Amino acid sequence: VKHILLVSSSYDSYVLEEDGQLTDLIYNEYLELNLTISPHVKRANNAAEALEILKTQSIDMVLIFKRVSDIDVLTFGRAVKDLIPDMPVILLAYHERELAAMMTKNYSNIIDQIFVWTGDVRILLSIIKLIEDRKNVEADTARVGVRVIIIVEDSVKFFSSYLPLVYREIMLQTRALMAEGLNISHKILRMRARPKILLAQNYEEAWQLFEKYQKYLLAIISDFRFKIGGEIDDEAGIKLIRKIREQQPDLPIIMQSSGMLNAELAQQNRVGFLYKQSPTLHTDLRNFILSHFGFGDFSFIDPDSGEKIAAAGDFKSMEKCLTTVPDKSLVYHASRNHFSNWLMARTEFDLAAQIRPVKVSAFKDAAALRAYLI
16 A cells, blocks of 8 residues: 545544644654555545546545545445445544444445544554555465464454554564564565454454465454344354364464453463453553464473473574473474464464474374474
C-alpha cells in the first residue's frame, strides 16, 4: 500500500491530523519500526471528488469515515467497487453505535473491513498491514513458507485497539533479530518475512483460514464468544480450538475473554489465556509471543518438571546446546516443531522446511535425531 485515499469531512480530517500531518505521522511510525515505503495519504472532501481521484490517480486503498456529507457510505463503497472491483475499502467510525444500522445489511462485499477510531495513529499502520497481509499471504506462504497467525475476534472496538498491539509487538521482535542479518538486504527480507496476521470474525471464517493455511500456522489467538451460523455462541471459541486440536494437537493457541471465569475453561483445554481487561494485557501478549513464536531465545526445558535447562540465542549457541541437552528435552522440542518455528522467525525458510516434516519416529534413537539436527 503506497497511496491511500482518505474520504472525510474537514472536521474528521482535522481530528486525524490534529497532532501533525497524517502522512508524516504514518512515516514516523514506519521509521520507528524500520519499515520501508511509507504510504502517502491524499484526502477528498466528498464522494464525487474521491471517485474522480480514483479515475485519474493510482490509489491502493480507500479509507472512509462513517459520516460523509454527500452520500451513504455503502452507496459510495459500491461505487468504488464498480469502478475498481479489487480496491480495498476500509470504514472508520467513532463509536460502535454508529455501525448498528449498517451491521444489519449485507455490507461485506462492499466494505472490506470496519474499525473504530481509537485516537491512536498506530491503528492506521494496522489497517495498512492487515490489507497487505491479506493480499500477500497466499503467495508468501506458497513460495517461501511464511508463517501465519489467525486472530478470531468479532468485537470491532476491541480488535481496533488490539491489532496495533499485536502488529507492533511482532514487528519489534522481528526488528530485534536484525542484528543477526548479514547485510541490509537480509535485514529488509527479515522484516518483510514476518508472520502474516489474518483476522476472522466468525467460526466459518476462522475454520476456512485454518484449512487453507494450516500447513503454515504459527499460532491462533481466539475469543470465546462469536457467531456460528449467524448466531452468537458463548462456546464458539472452545468448539473451534477443539476441532483444530484434532488436527494439530501442539499448535500454540491462546484464548482471550472479558470474563476471568473463562481462564479455567482455557486451562482445561490446554490453551493459554489473556484477560482483555487486564492492565498488563500488552505484557501478557508479549510474553506469549516470545514463548511460542520463536522470536526470543530458544529455551530447552525438562518435559517432566517444566524447568528451563538451557537457552540458545543464536545459531552458534543453538549448535552447542544440541550437543549437550538431555535426550528427553531434544525429543520433546523436536516433536512439537519448536525448532522449525525458531528457524522461521529468523527467515531460515529452507532449513525450517526440511526439519518441520521430519518425524521423531523416523530416527532409531535420540542420538540419531541429535546428529540430524546438528
